[in-house]
Amino acid sequence: DVCSSDLFPSHDMGVKLFKKFAALLSILLLVSGCANMSSGISVGNEFVKATEIQSVVDEILSARKSVDTSQMQLIEGKQLLRNQAQFAIIRILFDQIAIDKNLLITDSDVASRRDGIIMQIGGENQLDSALVSANLAKSTFSDYLRILIIVDQLTASFIQAGIPETLANQAVSQTLAETAKKLGVEVNPKYGKWNSESAAIEASDATDGAVTPLP
Numbered sequence: 001d002v003c004s005s006d007l008f009p010s011h012d013m014g015v016k017l018f019k020k021f022a023a024l025l026s027i028l029l030l031v032s033g034c035a036n037m038s039s040g041i042s043v044g045n046e047f048v049k050a051t052e053i054q055s056v057v058d059e060i061l062s063a064r065k066s067v068d069t070s071q072m073q074l075i076e077g078k079q080l081l082r083n084q085a086q087f088a089i090i091r092i093l094f095d096q097i098a099i100d101k102n103l104l105i106t107d108s109d110v111a112s113r114r115d116g117i118i119m120q121i122g123g124e125n126q127l128d129s130a131l132v133s134a135n136l137a138k139s140t141f142s143d144y145l146r147i148l149i150i151v152d153q154l155t156a157s158f159i160q161a162g163i164p165e166t167l168a169n170q171a172v173s174q175t176l177a178e179t180a181k182k183l184g185v186e187v188n189p190k191y192g193k194w195n196s197e198s199a200a201i202e203a204s205d206a207t208d209g210a211v212t213p214l215p
Helices: 011-037 050-064 077-100 107-121 124-133 138-160 165-183
Strands: 041-043 046-048 185-187 193-195 200-202
Touching: 041 077, 046 077, 050 077, 050 124, 050 138, 077 138, 077 165, 077 185, 077 200, 107 124, 107 138, 124 138, 138 165, 185 193
Parallel strands: none
Antiparallel strands: 041 046, 041 185, 193 200
């Protein structure tokens, strides 16, 4: 008999099953919360782990030990961490913009841009110092060059379309923010707060964690 009471738990059994389910759900939420704490940033369907961002920060800090930084304006701590999380986001966004706008950036373009910068800074032997001064990691230098090329091509396309040269940079920033909104950006709170209007990570508080308020 499909209506037999044997197929339905008693009230006491139902309570036990509910408690068991509630306990299991709380465990799943706890595990999920721990996983989220290890997340870095996400842009659309692309993710960059916190460990990847920290690895770049560690590379930058290590490189600082091998050059004279006494005359450099370097960022530290949470600001450096946020800076590299922002860089990861910008890289993904500009790659998407290049796809959307049919911009072609070749390895030859990147190599040529690199040669130009090497010439500007006075030779290959000055690169390490220049990267440290710019708070850039050597491992992300090619990504940085690619971004510069995309910005140049995008700016040129806006000017060609009739946008005044003085407003071209503003158009690039607007395109960046629109792309970020379209894809969706999520940022681990340890880096700060995502501002969708400026497409930038902002400090979580005015002191940027330098001062801990009293309870």
